[in-house]
Amino acid sequence: MIDELILVRHGKAEDRGRTINDNHRTLTDQGIKEFQQILPGLVSLIGTGQEVRLWSSPLKRAVQTAAMISDSLGIGTVHEFKFIGDGNWKAFSRQVAGQRLPGCLIVIGHQPYLSEWSASLTGLYLPFKKGSAAGFRLKTHSPLQGDLLWFLQPKAFRRLDSKSAEILPPLLQS
Template identity: 35%
Template structure:
């Protein structure tokens, strides 16, 4: 029996200054970024969120964000997924998703970057990117994906929050 999947899109936390690293892929979270991301993750845990799987961009700042989610007990499994890097294609994720078997929670988290996450969300909701949604650093967006068929153009946005609404 097909089950509805809850998809959470999580933008990486505040990272080092753009252009301050020879290889931008290696730019890590700042101390403040780590702290705020950890606070957001604890708040998500307080809301009883649990992810069957956390897919993360391979870039350091996203990977660190995903590891923080794991550290506070939000995830059961963590995998790098290269299409979550900047300029990744949602079509690659849709192909992957079509064969993914949700675990007991039916929740999946994607940790990545802007504008990619917002573009992907808009494509899942409206079937095309419109430039209408923006996700703040360490922000979270929730979508309900349909039980059957393609999620593109058939998903529902149920949650979009900047980190300040999750902090203390």
């Protein structure tokens, strides 16, 4: 069963407009650049030696963000689920509960759903900016509940270096 859950909000995307369908909005060049700066910090917080799975909303900007994470971690498959794009908590929690192998699940999604999901998990409504992420240790799978391990906004990720990342995991284990 999944032990650790990481929720990630996609990078900066094209503005909403009448000419672009929301499902097809892509990351901007600046959004790609900024998320690439975040990646080393995010990757440093993912435990080593465990199975890592990557799930994404099917919306283009989330899929692009998931691809960057996948490339950084060497994960070949990104699974896309409509319930992530729609923010369907019941479908999401059922799918997580159905996972039989231990490990870490990284989910790339959208606002306000990520904040709502963090509130359902822990009681804490976290303000996910674009490029933010939160790590949780799951306590129960039915209902899906967990403890917040860490929550970082993009600026904090960019400041996270290898030395501070080495300090954080032992602190989180206690």
